[in-house]
Amino acid sequence: MTHPLDPLTAAEIRQVAAIVRRERDVGASWRFASIELSEPDKGSLPALEAGDLSGRQAMAVCWDRTDGRAWRAVVSLTGGVVTAWEQLPGQYPNMTLDEWHECDQMLRAHPMLIGALERRGITDLSLVLTDVWAYGAALVPERYRGLRLGWSDVWYRDCEQGNPYAHHVTGLHPVVDLNSMRLLELEDSLELEDSKADGAAAGQPVVMGEYSPALMPMPLREVKPLTVSQPEGVGFTLDGRLLSWQNWQLRIGFNHREGLVLHQVGIRDAGRLRSVAHRLSFAEMIVPYRDPTADHYRRTAFDIGEWGLGFMTTSLELGCDCLGDITYLDAVVHDSRGEPRTIANAICVHEEDNGVLWKHVDQAAGAEVRRSRRLVISFHVTVANYEYLVYWRFYQDGNIECEVRATGIMVTSHFADGRQPPYGTLVDQRTYAPFHQHFIVARLDLDVDGPDNTVYVTESVPAAERPDDPYGLGLVVRDVPLRSEAEGTQDYDWATQRAWKVVNDNVLNGLGTRPAYKLVPSGAFPPLLDRSCPAFQRAEVIGHTLWVTPYQQDERWPCGEFPNLSETDRGLPAWTTKNREIANTDVVLWYVFGIHHITRPEDWPVMPVDVVSFWLKPSGFFDRNPALDVPPSGRH
Numbered sequence: 001m002t003h004p005l006d007p008l009t010a011a012e013i014r015q016v017a018a019i020v021r022r023e024r025d026v027g028a029s030w031r032f033a034s035i036e037l038s039e040p041d042k043g044s045l046p047a048l049e050a051g052d053l054s055g056r057q058a059m060a061v062c063w064d065r066t067d068g069r070a071w072r073a074v075v076s077l078t079g080g081v082v083t084a085w086e087q088l089p090g091q092y093p094n095m096t097l098d099e100w101h102e103c104d105q106m107l108r109a110h111p112m113l114i115g116a117l118e119r120r121g122i123t124d125l126s127l128v129l130t131d132v133w134a135y136g137a138a139l140v141p142e143r144y145r146g147l148r149l150g151w152s153d154v155w156y157r158d159c160e161q162g163n164p165y166a167h168h169v170t171g172l173h174p175v176v177d178l179n180s181m182r183l184l185e186l187e188d189s190l191e192l193e194d195s196k197a198d199g200a201a202a203g204q205p206v207v208m209g210e211y212s213p214a215l216m217p218m219p220l221r222e223v224k225p226l227t228v229s230q231p232e233g234v235g236f237t238l239d240g241r242l243l244s245w246q247n248w249q250l251r252i253g254f255n256h257r258e259g260l261v262l263h264q265v266g267i268r269d270a271g272r273l274r275s276v277a278h279r280l281s282f283a284e285m286i287v288p289y290r291d292p293t294a295d296h297y298r299r300t301a302f303d304i305g306e307w308g309l310g311f312m313t314t315s316l317e318l319g320c321d322c323l324g325d326i327t328y329l330d331a332v333v334h335d336s337r338g339e340p341r342t343i344a345n346a347i348c349v350h351e352e353d354n355g356v357l358w359k360h361v362d363q364a365a366g367a368e369v370r371r372s373r374r375l376v377i378s379f380h381v382t383v384a385n386y387e388y389l390v391y392w393r394f395y396q397d398g399n400i401e402c403e404v405r406a407t408g409i410m411v412t413s414h415f416a417d418g419r420q421p422p423y424g425t426l427v428d429q430r431t432y433a434p435f436h437q438h439f440i441v442a443r444l445d446l447d448v449d450g451p452d453n454t455v456y457v458t459e460s461v462p463a464a465e466r467p468d469d470p471y472g473l474g475l476v477v478r479d480v481p482l483r484s485e486a487e488g489t490q491d492y493d494w495a496t497q498r499a500w501k502v503v504n505d506n507v508l509n510g511l512g513t514r515p516a517y518k519l520v521p522s523g524a525f526p527p528l529l530d531r532s533c534p535a536f537q538r539a540e541v542i543g544h545t546l547w548v549t550p551y552q553q554d555e556r557w558p559c560g561e562f563p564n565l566s567e568t569d570r571g572l573p574a575w576t577t578k579n580r581e582i583a584n585t586d587v588v589l590w591y592v593f594g595i596h597h598i599t600r601p602e603d604w605p606v607m608p609v610d611v612v613s614f615w616l617k618p619s620g621f622f623d624r625n626p627a628l629d630v631p632p633s634g635r636h
C-alpha cells in the first residue's frame with residue numbers, strides 16, 4: 001500500500017474477511033457480497049497523503065443464507081477490528097458470480113429441467129446453459145416475497161465450442177431461491193406453443209448463431225498486417241498507480257462494483273498542476289428490455305448494482321484488445337467466501353495516434369500540422385451474453401472523452417410461425433432480438449481548479465429582434481447557474497444545443513473570465529417509460545440527462561445501494577428531495593447516457609460494437625489553445 005486511494009490488495013481482502021468472520025461470528029452459511037476499500041473522505045485526503053496511513057479502512061457487505069439477513073461491516077485494517085456492524089433490513093446484496101455458477105450447476109442436474117429439455121429433444125446437458133437474472137420487487141409473485149429470488153433463461157449450443165447463447169429455449173424459465181439454492185418452480189409453456197419440429201430440437205428453428213471461425217459457414221476475408229511501433233517506448237510513466245502523461249496526471253483505482261475509477265485528475269498548465277476532477281467512474285447501468293412477453297418482462301438488468309463491473313472484468317490480450325506498447329494493471333476482486341481473485345491484465349494503459357490535432361496551410365509560411373495523440377485507460381466487462389468496453393481518453397488539448405462500446409451476443413428468443421411479437425427485430429429464422437436500452441450513469445466529481453464549483457446550463461439562442469441586427473443573425477449564449485438540486489435535474493435539448501459548464505467562480509483565467517470544463521452531452525436519450533411502471537420506479541435516475549448534487553461521501557449509487565430486488569429508487573430521487581444548494585460548492589454530476597438499442601439483423605450472431613461517448617472539454621480553463629506546444633511529427 002503506497003497511497004490511501006490504492007485499492008485493497010489480495011492480502012487485505014483476506015484480512016477483512018478473516019476479521020469479520022472472527023469478530024462477528026460469520027460462519028460457513030454466510031456469503032460476502034462485497035469487500036472494498038472505504039475510500040477516505042475528500043477532506044481527510046491531504047493529511048493521509050502526507051503519510052498518515054493509520055486510518056485505512058475497508059467495507060464489507062455480507063449476508064447469512066439461512067435467514068437472508070444482510071449486514072455491513074466497517075473494518076479497520078490497521079487496528080484489525082470491526083469498527084461498525086450495521087444490519088441492512090429488507091435489503092438484498094448484489095448477486096455474486098458464485099451464485100450464478102452454483103445455480104447453473106444445480107439447474108442442469110435438476111430432474112424437472114432435464115425432463116423439460118427432453119420433451120424438446122435436448123438431451124446433451126453439457127450443451128445447456130442457464131443464466132440467472134435478478135428480479136425487481138414488483139414482479140415477484142406473492143408466494144415468493146422475502147426470498148433471494150432469481151429467474152433464469154435456458155440456452156443451448158450446437159456443439160462444445162459453439163455460441164452458448166445461440167439457441168434460446170423459449171418458454172422455459174426456472175425460478176430459484178438463491179439462498180437455499182432450490183428450484184422453486186419451472187415455468188414451461190411448451191404445451192401452449194403450436195411450434196413444429198423443424199430444427200435440431202423440437203420446435204427450435206435452425207439458426208446460424210456462430211461467430212468462431214471454425215464454425216462459420218463462410219471463409220475469413222484477407223487483411224494485411226497493421227502494426228503500431230513505438231521504438232522509443234511509451235510517453236507515460238506509472239509510479240505505483242499514479243499515471244503521468246504529457247501534462248496530465250491521475251490515479252488509477254478499481255473496485256468490484258464500478259470497475260475502473262479515476263482519481264485526482266489534474267493537468268499541468270505553465271508548470272502548475274491544476275485540478276479537473278476528484279473522481280470519475282460509472283455508478284450504475286440500467287438495462288430495461290422493452291418487451292412485455294413472458295420470456296422478457298422480468299429482464300431489467302442493473303449491471304453495476306446487481307452484478308458489478310469489477311467482478312465482471314475480463315483479462316485483456318495484447319494485439320487483440322489493445323494495439324501498441326501496452327502497460328497492464330491487474331485487479332483484485334473476491335469471491336463470495338471472501339477469497340481474493342486476481343484478474344490479470346484488467347486495465348490497459350496505452351497511447352494512440354488520433355489523426356490530426358490542428359493544421360493550417362499558408363501560401364507564405366507553408367503548412368503547420370500536428371498529429372493528435374491520446375492516452376487511453378480502458379477495461380472490458382463481460383456480463384453474461386453482453387460486453388461493455390470502457391475507454392477514458394485524455395487528449396493534448398485538455399479534452400477528456402469517455403467512450404463505451406457495447407458488443408457481445410444479444411438476447412434473442414423464438415416465436416411460432418408468423419407470430420413475431422412487435423417488441424423486437426427479426427434476426428434469424430423465427431428468432432427475434434427484443435428492443436432494450438442501456439442507460440449508463442457516470443458519476444463525475446469534477447473539481448475545476450478546486451472543489452467549489454457552480455454548474456451552469458449553457459444554451460444557444462437566437463437574439464431577439466434588436467436594432468443592431470437587421471438581418472436577424474444574432475446568436476447569443478445564455479448561461480444560467482443551477483442553484484438547487486431541483487434546478488440541477490436537467491434534460492438534453494437539441495433545440496438550444498444545451499450543455500453544462502462546471503465553472504469555478506472563485507478564480508479568473510488570464511482573460512479575466514472564469515475557468516470551466518463543459519460536459520458536452522451525447523448518447524442521451526429519453527426513457528420512454530411511464531413514470532408509474534416498475535422499471536422506472538426502480539431507476540428514476542433515467543428520467544433526466546443530468547443530476548447535480550452536493551458532494552457527500554456516502555452518496556455513490558444513483559439507484560440505491562442494493563438495486564437487487566428493489567421496489568423503488570433509493571438513490572438520487574431520495575437524496576435530492578432535500579433540494580440542497582449546489583451553487584459554489586463541491587458538486588457531483590450524474591450524467592445519464594448510453595445506447596437506445598433498436599436491434600438489427602446486423603447485430604446477430606455477434607454484435608459489431610455500438611459506440612457512444614460524452615466529452616468533458618475545457619471552456620475558458622486555458623487562455624488559448626493548450627496544444628500549441630505540441631511538436632510537429634517527423635516526416636517519412
Ligand SMILES: [Cu+2]
Binds near residue numbers: 406436438595597
Ligand atoms: Cu443492446
